[in-house]
Amino acid sequence: MYDNYFRQLTAKMPLTDDERALIQSFLSVKKIRRKQYLLQEGDVCKVVAFVEKGALRSYTVDNEGKEHVLQFALEGWFISDLYSFLTGEVSVYTIEAIDDSELVLINQPAHEELLKRSPSYQAYMLQLITGAYIALQRRVTSTISLSPEERYRDLVALYPNIVQRVPQHMIASYLGLTPETLSRIRRRLADE
Amino acid sequence: MYDNYFRQLTAKMPLTDDERALIQSFLSVKKIRRKQYLLQEGDVCKVVAFVEKGALRSYTVDNEGKEHVLQFALEGWFISDLYSFLTGEVSVYTIEAIDDSELVLINQPAHEELLKRSPSYQAYMLQLITGAYIALQRRVTSTISLSPEERYRDLVALYPNIVQRVPQHMIASYLGLTPETLSRIRRRLADE
DNA sequence: CGTTTGCTTGAATTCTGTCAAAGCAGGTGG
DNA sequence: CCACCTGCTTTGACAGAATTCAAGCAAACG
Numbered sequence: 062m063y064d065n066y067f068r069q070l071t072a073k074m075p076l077t078d079d080e081r082a083l084i085q086s087f088l089s090v091k092k093i094r095r096k097q098y099l100l101q102e103g104d105v106c107k108v109v110a111f112v113e114k115g116a117l118r119s120y121t122v123d124n125e126g127k128e129h130v131l132q133f134a135l136e137g138w139f140i141s142d143l144y145s146f147l148t149g150e151v152s153v154y155t156i157e158a159i160d161d162s163e164l165v166l167i168n169q170p171a172h173e174e175l176l177k178r179s180p181s182y183q184a185y186m187l188q189l190i191t192g193a194y195i196a197l198q199r200r201v202t203s204t205i206s207l208s209p210e211e212r213y214r215d216l217v218a219l220y221p222n223i224v225q226r227v228p229q230h231m232i233a234s235y236l237g238l239t240p241e242t243l244s245r246i247r248r249r250l251a252d253e
Numbered sequence: 254m255y256d257n258y259f260r261q262l263t264a265k266m267p268l269t270d271d272e273r274a275l276i277q278s279f280l281s282v283k284k285i286r287r288k289q290y291l292l293q294e295g296d297v298c299k300v301v302a303f304v305e306k307g308a309l310r311s312y313t314v315d316n317e318g319k320e321h322v323l324q325f326a327l328e329g330w331f332i333s334d335l336y337s338f339l340t341g342e343v344s345v346y347t348i349e350a351i352d353d354s355e356l357v358l359i360n361q362p363a364h365e366e367l368l369k370r371s372p373s374y375q376a377y378m379l380q381l382i383t384g385a386y387i388a389l390q391r392r393v394t395s396t397i398s399l400s401p402e403e404r405y406r407d408l409v410a411l412y413p414n415i416v417q418r419v420p421q422h423m424i425a426s427y428l429g430l431t432p433e434t435l436s437r438i439r440r441r442l443a444d445e
Numbered sequence: 446c447g448t449t450t451g452c453t454t455g456a457a458t459t460c461t462g463t464c465a466a467a468g469c470a471g472g473t474g475g
Numbered sequence: 476c477c478a479c480c481t482g483c484t485t486t487g488a489c490a491g492a493a494t495t496c497a498a499g500c501a502a503a504c505g
Contacts, residue, residue, distance in 0.1 A: 129397040205321040
């Protein structure tokens with residue numbers, strides 16, 4: 062159940078068997094079905110989720126009821142609202158399963174405890190936040206400096222899996238476009 | 254010289270006199286004049302800068318030569334390309350002084366050393382990255398879910414100082430608009 | 446005092462969003 | 476096995492919004 066999780070973790074951080082057992086004792090597993098929520102807007106984000114299998118997305122809903130995708134997470138990725146998770150403030154995001162998925166979860170108290178008890182976990186969390194930060198920065202840069210067509214090509218180049226596995230209207234939302242506009246962009250790109 | 258810096262730091266993190274002296278021994282001060290660069294695109298970002306006085310911005314230049322502002326930093330803010338600073342990769346950002354400014358700098362080796370030697374500094378850095386992450390997340394959310402006019406009003410509400418002290422075309426760039434469009438939005442808002 | 450810089454305004458153009466309709470799987474039940 | 480949904484994508488026509496290009500103006504600067 063925790064295979065991918067520890068494969069990922071030990072790749073960055075060598076662990077003793079004891080440490081692995083300690084960490085694992087704080088984790089839990091959750092299966093979640095397509096269209097179910099891991100987090101709903103207005104709730105506090107209580108977990109960080111590692112995607113063992115499946116796909117999820119996080120998004121906001123604006124005051125016209127439209128969804129705006131912030132992030133996708135496929136196998137091997139983490140998803141959460143770190144802001145809400147770390148501060149305890151309510152979240153403006155919703156996290157939803159795109160497919161039936163299997164997750165490895167860690168909740169806030171367990172996270173606190175592990176930070177104290179395991180230096181490896183501590184170092185790993187720093188890497189995790191740094192990674193999340195870097196991903197967000199790339200996201201911002203692409204959003205503010207590229208045209209819609211370039212943003213789409215960038216996404217295809219960087220995450221080909223996502224484009225294959227995620228419905229197109231969610232990709233459009235991620236890119237800040239309407240589904241119609243994305244469809245036309247794809248048409249233009251195909252006509253070459 | 255380091256007044257604001259340590260006021261900020263000790264507000265979040267009580268320090269012994271020894272620890273303060275240790276940290277201060279790794280810092281340096283730099284004066285930088287309007288329009289001078291702290292970081293140029295293609296270079297590795299070697300410092301994290303705390304703004305004691307003045308104002309800076311970071312921005313990318315797209316392949317049409319247009320600038321896109323990622324971040325502003327006034328007194329009491331930090332500015333850097335954390336990605337480049339932490340990984341050693343070259344940066345796609347330029348950091349430039351908007352006004353004559355006074356900075357407190359810490360470079361990479363000093364940063365490494367302090368992480369090892371000072372638990373307070375370590376905890377502070379984690380807060381710093383977390384803070385940077387949260388700020389970026391708010392930025393993304395606003396960019397993807399608000400209209401240009403709403404983004405502008407949000408910015409004015411959140412950072413009134415910035416709007417007063419930074420040239421309008423830079424604000425426009427930050428919001429992802431042309432200066433003309435921002436000018437018209439301001440006109441509309443004033444006509445009420 | 447001439448020059449530069451930044452902001453505003455107008456008119457034409459381009460692009461994106463909106464609305465509506467149709468096409469196209471994949472899944473379900475009769 | 477087929478007819479019928481249902482969810483998703485594509486297409487077209489049109490309206491609306493932002494960009495572009497150009498010009499004018501005011502304040503700051505050397």
